[in-house]
Amino acid sequence: MAQLTLDKLEPGMRLTADVCDKKGRLLLARGCELESRHLIIFRTWGISSVEVSSGETQMDLPEAGDVSVAQIVRARQQLLPLYRHNKLEDPLIAALFKLAVTRKAKHVR
Numbered sequence: 001m002a003q004l005t006l007d008k009l010e011p012g013m014r015l016t017a018d019v020c021d022k023k024g025r026l027l028l029a030r031g032c033e034l035e036s037r038h039l040i041i042f043r044t045w046g047i048s049s050v051e052v053s054s055g056e057t058q059m060d061l062p063e064a065g066d067v068s069v070a071q072i073v074r075a076r077q078q079l080l081p082l083y084r085h086n087k088l089e090d091p092l093i094a095a096l097f098k099l100a101v102t103r104k105a106k107h108v109r
Helices: 036-044 055-059 069-083 091-105
Strands: 002-005 026-028 049-052
Touching: 026 036, 069 091
Parallel strands: none
Antiparallel strands: 002 049
C-alpha cells in the first residue's frame, strides 16, 4: 500500500482505502480501480492524496522489464473492456489477462 498524491496517480491503480471528503462523505470505495474521471472528482472535492495498492501494478510487469508501468496501465485500460464479461478473480482468467496485458504493453507507446 502506498499513499500517493494526485499528480502521481494513474488510471488503472486500485484503491486500498475508502476516499472520503472533508465531511466524511464517501467519494469512492476501497477496491475501486481509478479512472481519469475519478482524479477530476478528487481535485474538485479537495482530496490531495489517496491510498493505492503498489503490489497489483508490480504483479503485471513483464519479466523482461522492457516496458514501463505507464505502458502496463494503458494496456490494462485498453484490454479491460474486452474482459468485462469475465471474472478476473478466477485464477485462469487472471493469468490470461496478465499475459494479454504483458503482450499488449510491448506495443503501447
